[in-house]
Amino acid sequence: MEERKWPGPKGMIPEPERNAADANMHNRRYLDQLLVSMRVIDAVEADLKLDLFGKTFSSPIMMPAFSHLNKVGITGRTPMQEYALAAKEMGLVNWVGMEPDEEYAAIAAQGAETVRIIKPFKDHDEILKQIAFAKEHGALAVGVDIDHVFGKNGRYDVVDGIGLGPVLFEDLCEYVKAAGSTPFVAKGVLSVEDAQKCERAGCAGIFVSHHHGRLPFGIPPVIALQEITAEMPGTEMKIFVDCSIESGYDAFKALALGADAVSVGRGILPGLLKEGKDGVIRKVTRMNEELSEMMGYTGIPDLSEMDPSVLYRL
Numbered sequence: 001m002e003e004r005k006w007p008g009p010k011g012m013i014p015e016p017e018r019n020a021a022d023a024n025m026h027n028r029r030y031l032d033q034l035l036v037s038m039r040v041i042d043a044v045e046a047d048l049k050l051d052l053f054g055k056t057f058s059s060p061i062m063m064p065a066f067s068h069l070n071k072v073g074i075t076g077r078t079p080m081q082e083y084a085l086a087a088k089e090m091g092l093v094n095w096v097g098m099e100p101d102e103e104y105a106a107i108a109a110q111g112a113e114t115v116r117i118i119k120p121f122k123d124h125d126e127i128l129k130q131i132a133f134a135k136e137h138g139a140l141a142v143g144v145d146i147d148h149v150f151g152k153n154g155r156y157d158v159v160d161g162i163g164l165g166p167v168l169f170e171d172l173c174e175y176v177k178a179a180g181s182t183p184f185v186a187k188g189v190l191s192v193e194d195a196q197k198c199e200r201a202g203c204a205g206i207f208v209s210h211h212h213g214r215l216p217f218g219i220p221p222v223i224a225l226q227e228i229t230a231e232m233p234g235t236e237m238k239i240f241v242d243c244s245i246e247s248g249y250d251a252f253k254a255l256a257l258g259a260d261a262v263s264v265g266r267g268i269l270p271g272l273l274k275e276g277k278d279g280v281i282r283k284v285t286r287m288n289e290e291l292s293e294m295m296g297y298t299g300i301p302d303l304s305e306m307d308p309s310v311l312y313r314l
């Protein structure tokens with residue numbers, strides 16, 4: 001028998017086999033523990049239509065706020081542009097993360113309704129400049145990923161040589177004001193406390209997320225979602241959720257718990273990088289089918305009828 005390398009206390013999982021700090025792992029486990037009951041009598045085919053910020057979309061499954069996928073493929077487009085085109089063709093909400101203005105413009109030019117998420121740069125003027133640029137390019141909404149403040153060393157992070165900084169409540173108010181008539185979304189909310197601050201700052205939406213595990217030991221976003229919807233009934237903010245939404249079944253669970261819409265992130269990556277737009281369309285089409293199937297069997301005809309009482313936790 002192979003000798004145990006890790007001489008920890010009996011009963012503990014050996015170090016190399018666990019990563020308890022990985023929020024992705026807890027998230028996946030939690031989502032998988034949510035089961036559904038069936039309410040099939042009187043059930044009809046589901047309508048996935050989403051009304052958001054004055055526009056109508058074909059599904060509550062949205063593109064992710066990705067960035068840095070800038071290698072041009074054989075179509076002459078970058079993966080960022082490819083998934084924007086998939087959003088346009090499917091009638092989905094498109095999201096874009098940290099991209100310079102020039103690239104943002106090329107993505108927006110694909111014609112999808114696009115939300116621009118800007119990093120919490122230390123230089124607030126840069127944030128204000130990027131908000132103005134997105135507005136000029138007809139953004140559906142703008143926002144900041146407020147959860148990307150610290151790096152792994154606990155200091156303010158630096159991305160592509162650009163320094164990030166804290167997001168104070170006054171800063172959030174300033175960004176909301178700069179967005180003006182364009183809705184402002186705070187991405188990376190994982191507590192009622194932050195959600196309430198976002199509401200007070202005038203945000204039109206929050207994105208409940210731990211940004212694929214930026215926060216060690218971060219709670220699953222759908223747990224934060226449940227707390228937010230319980231503590232803030234009737235909030236006018238739109239509530240979006242991501243992290244480990246890989247299937248239409250995952251999407252259903254987040255929507256049933258009160259999300260207005262969800263993003264699929266890393267779930268589209270294999271198809272996107274292999275086949276571009278078509279790979280994304282294939283993935284989201286399947287997710288829409290799964291979501292429709294689950295809504296049908298649980299007797300939920302459309303998004304306005306979502307009902308958390310169909311969910312059970314093991």
Ligand SMILES: Cc1cc2nc3c(=O)[nH]c(=O)nc-3n(C[C@H](O)[C@H](O)[C@H](O)COP(=O)(O)O)c2cc1C
Pocket residue numbers: 064065066067068096097098099117145187209210211212242243244245263264265266267
């Ligand atoms: C390649 C890549 C780039 C990303 N860039 C950004 C970004 O610039 N801004 C942002 O807010 N989130 C960014 N994210 C995080 C995603 O928007 C999303 O919150 C995260 O991946 C969780 O969703 P998932 O588990 O479905 O991947 C990025 C994620 C990936 C994989």
